[in-house]
Amino acid sequence: MNDRRKSLETQAELLDRGWHLARTPLEIDVTEVEYALMRSYEAFGHWQAECLATVIEFSASGPENALLHIIRMNDRPKSVRDLAQMTNRDDIPNIQYSLRKLLKGGLITRTGSGRAGVTYEVTSLGHRVTERYADIRSVLLIEAVTRIPEMAGKLEDVARTLELMTGIYEQAARAAATHRRRHPQPEPGGEQNGDGTS
Template sequence: METSWHLGRTLAEANLANFEFTLMAAYAAFERYVTQLTLLIGEPELTFNEVVILHVVRMYGRPKDATTIARLVNRDDLANVQYSLRKLVSVGLVKKTRSGVTAHYETTPAGSEWTERYATLRARLLVDQMSPDELAKETLNEISRRLTRLTILYESSVRTAGILNPHHIFDEETGPDPS
């Protein structure tokens, strides 16, 4: 099957492109959802990234350093993660402690209360609306496994693209050149 869409020249490419657009739409919807729950909870005003980082800081009830937090959310912009952490500290949701030269972050009682309120809203507005099949461990684990696989493939493609010579990628006669 050939299509006129540049991202879907074959059925496999079209299927991947459709998935990518669905993934972008899901990410945008998730960001709006997190932002709306944040507004319902009230002060302090937090961005999407700050809310995500706050939840990661509280995850498993253990302090984490900025590098670990960045790794857990697959971020390579450590300076921006550190900026978000400074804001969370300044509004009293996270506290910073030092262990030698390394700074660790954990939620304050106010941060734990804030994330509990978020969890309550999440349960009411999302979890309670999902069917048992949608919430089944096997279903969610399979989706997570596939998304993890795609994350690995995208990251590998980024590394490969980073070493390509942009002047030799496309040779008029032979097509794409991987070197």
């Protein structure tokens, strides 16, 4: 523990980690988590795309690949509303675009109608692709996790922490939307400076 503290003190002396989003030690720590989340999200997307590409010649983004597996989850049909709720997304048009892409690729099928409700489930091809994906994931990703000492034991804590942060971000987003101030409108034909003056 002392070695870690010394290392952090050395970093603090050598590196300037403060900026407009990181003015206090707590803000610095939160910002470091945010950057880690951004990089992890992108790395996760790269992994999903490359893993899927080893299974089938089908170009899909990370979120599209995630939708495919969530549709397969528990082998039960899911509506757009289910998918949005399960992924914490509200960009329904983008979800629908991804679903059309998966449909065109023959990986999912659509049943139902507007009134009764439309649901999606994987096709036999989608089932084979997701099974093969799971096999490759086990060999490449899960094996890598098992090689890192004590990593498996930390994953549950990581998941709980991320869920807590998700709730905090959601609550903060609601508060920001509730208390958003009205910005002054620019004068016709005039430019505004950053402080709102012409």
